[in-house]
Amino acid sequence: MIKEGFEPEKRKLREEYIKSDLVIIGGGMAGSCCAITAARAGLKVTLVQDRPVLGGNGSSEIRLWILGATSHMGNNNRWAREGGVIDEILVENLYRNPEGNPLILDTIMVEKVSQEPNIRLLLNTAMYDLEKKDNEQIDAVWAFCSQNATLYKLKAPLYVDASGDGIMAFLAGAAFRIGAESADEFDELFAPNQDYGELLGHSLYFYSKDTGKPVRFVAPAYANKELSKLPRFKTFNLKDHGCRLWWVEYGGRKDTIHESENIKWELWRVIYGIWDHIKNSGEFPETSTHTLEWVGTIPGKRESRRFEGDYMLSQKDVVEQREHSDAVSFGGWALDLHPADGVYGDKPGCTQWHAKGVYQIPYRTMYSKNIKNLFLAGRIISASHVAFGSSRVMATCAHNAQAVAMAAVLCKKHNLLPATIAENQWIGKLQQNLIANGQYIPRIKLDDPAELVARASIQASSRLKLQELPMDGPWKALHFSMAQLMPFPEGELPSFTIRLRTKEKTVLKTALMTSSKAGNFTPDVTLTEKSYVLEKGEQDCTLVFDYRHPETGYLFVCLHVNDHIEVRCSNMRLSGLVTVYNKFNKAVAISSRQDPPKDIGIESFEFWLPERRPEGHNLAFRLDRALDIFGERNLQNGIFRPALHANAWIADFQDIQPSIDINWNILQKIRSLYIYFDTDFDHPMESTLMGHPESEIPFCVRKFKICDGNGTVISDIQDNHQTIHRVTFEQPLETAKIRIVMEQPGQHVPAALFGVVAY
Template structure:
């Protein structure tokens, strides 16, 4: 009798909850984004993307959308936002209007730098469809994650990640069956230089290939969104075949932070990918979940960063080219984050003790000379500069970098980017005000809002590349990519540390030159997830060795090797490790250009 009563009460509770009318609006799904931009960099800690008003000090155009309500009446309106730079209140102010009438208070200047829901009061909805508008007031990176209307006037939406994800899935139905993205021979996640080159290589070897990228452009750090030039030589290879695809993708050397977006060749990269008949491109798709079976990855789930639609991709092989090692991490791959100790690796350049220190993230910027004098707003919320310390440059280079163990480059991606923005805007405000002879007619032409990461997770393979491998020029039988970049380990600039200890945003380095050396194939697959390749800055190295392997032309060549290896694995129905143990000679023959590309798949062994 008691169990029946409890069940009855539960049913009553469920019915009451179901009767509540929630209208949940993800801002990244706005029909017209105006001048607002979609930011997905913090998906791992937010569970979604959001819109941001990135106007470099000039208010951006309104974002708007049409919202349909299930019924007319009174709804409480909630807005999920934050004050990203409170001092005591920050600059990210915006308002929300319904059919031309402002609803609630000015948002984004609460003095609280945590993401949370703000009560915008009760609104009276008199039509089934209304026009919702977000108006930026400052141009200084105001941001909004979601807007909720609920007829349960005393309801408070959840804010912790787990509860928020559950609520979001319930009201948006994103927990329903995913779209079928298809079955592939290899699914490559990450569309930087490594992933794009891997996808082209695999497709040209005859594999049905999926390339999944979480942004609207390819190239990663070499895209117009981040604007880092390519480094590492492709003309010093032991195997001249490697680097051919990298050369196709190379748009020349526009330098770092060039104000001309076209110099980074976004359209060219996409056109090369789309020309491959075996290659299927999925842009704006953030992979956040994997499905495992028998210690293999069976599928990955990606969410569209604007529509929030999930898509499921199944495959025989997978390659983690995300930089962050996202797929490997989700699959349970062995990985390393931070520095090893000298006692652990025997490297002279290693840290005395292991720690979480990593190279940082850069947000580059550039200014242009104009015909007339211009002003720039006061920035009391930004980092403050002085005659004693400021950075007298018309554009940024790689040194504008935040991280260094003070922030986690994955979970603190938003904090890092925001710290970089506070440095950029604060320094620019000082230059405009105090160095008018040089900067009076200069305006900020471009500031990156997507962070250019250097280091995060490294997925462990059957070989972990070390400083000794590099400096002694060891040539292993499975040596593939020829790498040439110095051991280039960044650290906080000494003068920057003096003025901003623990909050550094400017880097230094000491280049330790090396002779060309080869990266073993065993660094390019996971040692414990049997069908996982990797290419890029997340391959199997120590922190010290990573300082040399991380540059993008080198990463692109890794991707080329992964494409070749996946074709051999497919031919023999084996694992990435099986290619090394049983078919290394064939892989090396392809790399040496001794095997016609299509022969690998056209002539499978009998019975396979």
């Protein structure tokens, strides 16, 4: 029993002092991925989250799907899903949760963090104050947990603000901005005017379900019952069950920090008004058995403060895909701005303009230019309002935060401050560490002198020499132009025989196309065109392109739209090959061609998009000679996904249990081994609601063994579904040979790897 008498003085709350290497404020996707990355690299991390769950806008409290550069497969950014920990989370979520249940994602997030012994996780804990060491450094932060009535004093040499609104950076005095810059500050022609508004608002989602019996709905008194008169309401789709209504947005004319609770109340009025109209207007009799299952209680925030670093990302960085020597991440979501009036305005819910490919994000955007020991992560990084329209999405934020984590590791190890890492001697080390751990940085490869496989010899039991994709798949009508995206070697192109059937005599128009910028997958340059007369019925047609390819890389073999023609596809799927169509995805575009106004600094081009599985078959074809492009050297080139070319070793299709041997001339001491599998970086893996037809990616090798030079089994994996398999040895493994023996992943998919790395 505890019994206390009267205290004339004020009682004090329980206090706990926690000292660590890195304090992270904010447990959204950015903060969580930052914490996991840093902890795995050896830092002691304190992760502070003011909510009961992790994941921020991706959590079950808000339920927005996680996306980034892949943009619903609605742009031309092929194989652009972010790597590292955010990829690991999305792949695991697909495996456990293809239905898109947000509660399951919650469990994955908490599991990933709680499995790291170097992380002290404080849930339901809000930072509210800090102490400064001097004008330019944070000394400690204070946080309070309402659930255990405890005050925490958190002290570390380095801090990360991933809080969304930037509470730590704000209290520390860091320079920040709210709202849109003028068009001339960064030469941004897409900068919005006052009529459009300077801020993106908040959104709330809701779930509905069919109970199978009549359900009454009595609206609360605060519901807005005038919503049916609003222009936006006409776009409501009952099949969306509420949670795809991202356009139920409000607050862009408000203070999105201090008026956030008022904005939430207005969004509640909107949502209950929408549901009242659906249930009680008589216009939707099919919803008589539907109930309102869940309504969000905190809004999904889009924009508030953005803090200034040593560089500010701007529109031209995105559109021109500018290169940066300190690139540590990438983006690829559209420049996506929303009208400030939101659901109460008459403008479309968003204005999205895409770049022709992904763009680099420099490290200099990820720390405060004023507070020397403060990193920036999430949506608050150093970017203009226009560039923020692209960099703000969750997968991009998480990918950036992983770079912050590895920078913090270098800072701790070498007693440095964040800005110092931007210097040449350190930024290269940071880039190499990131790439080895799965981070993709466009146009930068792993080239680490300490890496061992690069100087080994590799022999495979077989390799695919591509001469055909069997003509055993479905027929595809040319209602849209289609193209086989192919990685051709340098030299004359082989002839390309395809199978067609026609309703009547007609002409097939073809083209060979490429991208004007290496590494892009926007076919904006036509190299040659040819037409072929086809007779009625089924027939083979041999395409001959008089073209010499100057270097190994991707080309588009295009078949132009013709409603009279069907094309035979193949059931075989290969890493690094995909068929694309001149279509558009209405989630992120309004036409198969992007044609922005001429005065906003955005380029015009066509969208060429793949189809999602179970569709997405390759074009069936035969070549007059085999392409030898999937050899073992691809395992040593330091790029672990298709980029300028396929970058994959692929086993011969008849080799159902292929192996690779990695040999050195002398014994090596191996402390860690990484194997990079193909989990289809083209697949966005939206985390909630939308659902997926598969739980495992068909290209990924699921069963494999790793043995040393004595034949001793190091790993025997029977159920792999992840992109990277890591083996860490407590005592260095001394061997002159590593053998990896795999099982073919599927009837129509040969085994493939992107790389093997050893340290």
